[in-house]
Amino acid sequence: MKREIEQNDIEKTQAKAIVALLDQDLASIDALTLSNLKYGREKALSRIPVNEVVAHRGVLHLLGAHLHHQKRWIAIIGLLLLLSLLFIMRENAQDIGQSDAYLLSSELPPEAYLNEGFDEWLSENSQP
Amino acid sequence: MASRQELSEFLTQVERRAFRQIAYAVRDDQVALDIVQDAMMKLVEKYSARPAGEFPMLFQRILQNTTRDYWRRQKVRNMWTSLLSSFSVTGDDGEDSDPLEVISPENQDNTNQPQAALEQRQTMAIIQDALQRLPARQREAFMMRYWEDMDVAETAAAMGCSQGSVKTHCSRAVHTLAKLLAEHQITSAVLTRKGGSDEA
Numbered sequence: 001m002k003r004e005i006e007q008n009d010i011e012k013t014q015a016k017a018i019v020a021l022l023d024q025d026l027a028s029i030d031a032l033t034l035s036n037l038k039y040g041r042e043k044a045l046s047r048i049p050v051n052e053v054v055a056h057r058g059v060l061h062l063l064g065a066h067l068h069h070q071k072r073w074i075a076i077i078g079l080l081l082l083l084s085l086l087f088i089m090r091e092n093a094q095d096i097g098q099s100d101a102y103l104l105s106s107e108l109p110p111e112a113y114l115n116e117g118f119d120e121w122l123s124e125n126s127q128p
Numbered sequence: 129m130a131s132r133q134e135l136s137e138f139l140t141q142v143e144r145r146a147f148r149q150i151a152y153a154v155r156d157d158q159v160a161l162d163i164v165q166d167a168m169m170k171l172v173e174k175y176s177a178r179p180a181g182e183f184p185m186l187f188q189r190i191l192q193n194t195t196r197d198y199w200r201r202q203k204v205r206n207m208w209t210s211l212l213s214s215f216s217v218t219g220d221d222g223e224d225s226d227p228l229e230v231i232s233p234e235n236q237d238n239t240n241q242p243q244a245a246l247e248q249r250q251t252m253a254i255i256q257d258a259l260q261r262l263p264a265r266q267r268e269a270f271m272m273r274y275w276e277d278m279d280v281a282e283t284a285a286a287m288g289c290s291q292g293s294v295k296t297h298c299s300r301a302v303h304t305l306a307k308l309l310a311e312h313q314i315t316s317a318v319l320t321r322k323g324g325s326d327e328a
Contacts (some may be wrong), residue, residue, distance in 0.1 A: 015274040018255060018305060022275060025252050026144045033157065035326045037143045040165030044172045045136055 130180040138183045139168055142276070146191060149271045152259045154197055163198060167191045188272050188286040253313060258308035262301055265289075269297035270305075 050069075103110045112118045130138075143164060147232050151160035167190040259267060265287070272283045273294065284291045309315070 011299060014306050015270065015298075015302050018309075019274045021252065021255060022145075022148065024248075026148065028252075029144055029147070033147065033161065034144075037147060037164065040161070040168055041136070041139045041143055044139065044165070045132065046174050047169060048135070048176050049173065064277055073304035114260050 130176065130178065130183070134180040135172060135176055135183070138180060138187075139171075140261070142184070142187060145271075145275055146187070149275070150191065150195060151269065152256060152271075153264065154198065155260060159198065159290060163191065163194050167194050170194070180204075182227070184276060184278055185282045185286045188276065192287065196299070254309060254312045254314060255305075258305050259306065262304055266297045266301035266304065269294050270301035273298050 103113075141152050143182055146164045146167070147157075147160050151157050154163070162206060169189045171183065171187050175182070178186065259270075262270070268287060269283060272278045272281070272286055278286065280291045280294050283294045287294065287297075
């Protein structure tokens, strides 16, 4: 056990000595490379998602904070279209239901409304 | 959530070491620059909302993955190149692309003492050569654990392996490095003296 600890200490000492030299050698990186690294860093930082903060707050968070700005708008528009479609379908279903109820509760059978002779009879008899 | 300032400070702090680390792996400074830049962008775009404390591990992981992607692309490219070159007459051009020639360090004189500067350059060249000769996983573990000063758990998370594997990789890396350096009469004492004296 003691030997293992000593071995670990030796390894760490060797590693730190190598790393110290590597750190020193960082100073020898040429100016062009440093400039390229700086350019890369600034380019990367310019890509910080702007809506990151907004997405974590408010109702939009429910839609998924990970969505990007454009994707979120597409999702919202899609949701509105879906709601509109459901509303129209519901209205149509109500109209059909009302028509069915009127026909079934009417004194005349539904076939009477399809009969051309019935229309003529109705127009003749309804005049005073 | 980390601020832009924290992200900027982190990248400034690690970019040089990351560049060197990848340059040891790919042996091409231009490719190393591309990989580091790519990794910085991925970190900012995907993980800028994470706490600053997670950046070292995330950045190392991205670096390793981006480097592996590069190797995969190289493998495919080399396959096609060798396939196509088998149909053409071999010229002298192939002799110019010995990767070991890229190893020579781009040192500059930081000191007024030519002898000391020369020794320093030679030692660094040997260390860099030894690092490049390490197996990839050992080099990654060594760099993260000792150069980036990440703990065993963080290194394991970044490498996607167990903590035991990290310890083994690190131990083997140090042994291999010590052995390779000893072949050039560079012992721990010499290393410590050089590292310590120049730091002072």
